[in-house]
Amino acid sequence: MILKNKLPIIFCLIFLTSCNEFQRILKSEDIKLKYEVAEKYYENQEFRRASRLFEQIQSQYRGKPQAERVTFFYANSLLNTKKYIDAGYQFESFIKAYPLSQKVDEAAYLGAYSYYKTSPVFSLDQKETLTAIDKLQEFINTYPNSEKMSDANDLVQELRIKLEYKAFEIAKQFNTIRDYKSAIIVLDDFISDYPGTPYREDALFYLLDSSYELAVNSIYSKKFERLEQAKKIHMELMDTYPETKYIDQSNKMISSIDEEITTFAKNITVQ
Helix, strand or coil: CHHHHHHHHHHHHHHHHHHHHHHHHHHCCCHHHHHHHHHHHHHCCCHHHHHHHHHHHCHHHCCCCCHHHHHHHHHHHHHHCCCHHHHHHHHHHHHHHCCCCCCHHHHHHHHHHHHHCCCCCCCCCCHHHHHHHHHHHHHHHHCCCCCCHHHHHHHHHHHHHHHHHHHHHHHHHHHHCCCHHHHHHHHHHHHHHCCCCCCHHHHHHHHHHHHHHHHHCCCHHHHHHHHHHHHHHHHHHHHHCCCCCCHHHHHHHHHHHHHHHHHHHHHHHHC
């Protein structure tokens, strides 16, 4: 019972001792000691401490046999502490400094992966996403036989889908605010620009919805042409996705479109 009560105190003392030891090594001028301890931290996956020590000694090992190892470990420690921009830069520095290294393709992939990790959620500006795609594509083109090729292609695909989703959401927004003319233009462009997109079904439905709303609320002189165009879009949606998740809404729209066309035809006959 007494030992159990003292356990938190023991753990605290161990932690403080560890912290004090780390601070002592940080302040030390013994470069060899820092190198040895940094590698131990790295092997134990204590990447935050490892990165701080590698950062201190990196310049002092430049030109020495250990320099390649220090640079790679430093870059990978930054990656594992989520300092992705710094990690990407360090991996690129490694590739330039050691182009013949056995780890050069691994460094190239991890560098590109670091940029991938900077890609924000779709609702934000996608500058970092475009950069990540370029870096990953550069890796794919430079190291076509790398064992990381499949992973890199998957990451590129994921980022491209994110860009497609952002483009779709922007197009969809015009439908949401009932700017149907703009929605038709932007959704049509989206479908043309991204023929293989996983959001094609959604885009076709919102294109149909926008075309339908524009048609049924049109002035007489433009109504028939717009109804016919909406009917064509409905046909494309059903031909491409016969079991579409929008089946109920689209059926209601086509019924209304057909009724409007029939009424329009009767009015022409009467005239």
